[in-house]
Amino acid sequence: MTRWMASWQSNCVRRFLPAVEETAEHTKLWWGAAVALSAAGRRGRRAAIAGLAGMAVAELASSCVLKHVWHRRRPPKEWISHEEVHDRPASSSFPSGHTAAGVGFSAAVASVWPWAGAVCAVPAVLVALERVHTGAHYPSDVAVGAVIGLGAAALVRRAPRLVGRLPR
Known part of the structure; x- marks a missing residue:
């Protein structure tokens, strides 16, 4: 499946996916979405806060914990037939932190504003x-990474209830 997806030759894919990757670097895309949501009133601000919390929990779980527990090499460069193969990170391939952050943000936002x-x-x-x-x-x-993001969003959604049950 990796080889098949890497071989996509469409001009749209070649132009569009690198732009997506650039905006997703360092969670810029999700911070920008949070700013846009915040401008949409009280519900938007609540959704933005939930999204950023979901993203943070997902990032923590994927990048700070799991990448250090399981080391997995990136797919072989020979499988990738285009120039983007040289821009890959040196960290563990497992799990995808970008995906965890995106799904964590989106799912947490959906819990407040579907x-x-x-x-x-x-x-x-x-x-x-x-x-x-x-x-x-x-x-x-x-x-x-997607499962981690969904788990992070579920944890964020339950956090107010869990915190309310803690002894004071």
């Missing part, structure tokens, strides 16, 4: 596709 979460899910899916297309990850890395 329509906005659906809109945010579109670039999250594109980021996941881009990570495999450029050879940065295997599809299983992206799938696990």
Whole structure:
């Protein structure tokens, strides 16, 4: 599947996915989405806060914990037939932190404002596709990143209830 996705030759894919990757670097895309949501009133601010919390928990779990527990090499460069193969990170391939952050943000936003979460899910899916297309990850890395993001969003959604139950 990695070889097949990396071989996509469409001009649209060649122009569009690198732009998606650039905006997703260092979570810029999700911070920008949070700013846009914040401008939409009280519900937007609540959604932005939930999204940033979901992204932070997902980033913490994927990049700070799991990447150090399981080391996995990136897909072989020979599988990638285009120039993006040289821009891959040196860290562990497992799991995809970009996907975890995008799904964590989108799913947490959806728990507050479903329509906005659906809109945010579109670039999250594109980021996941881009990570495999450029050879940065295997599809299983992206799938696990998505599960981490969903788990982070669920944790963020339950956090107020969990905190309320703690002894004072």
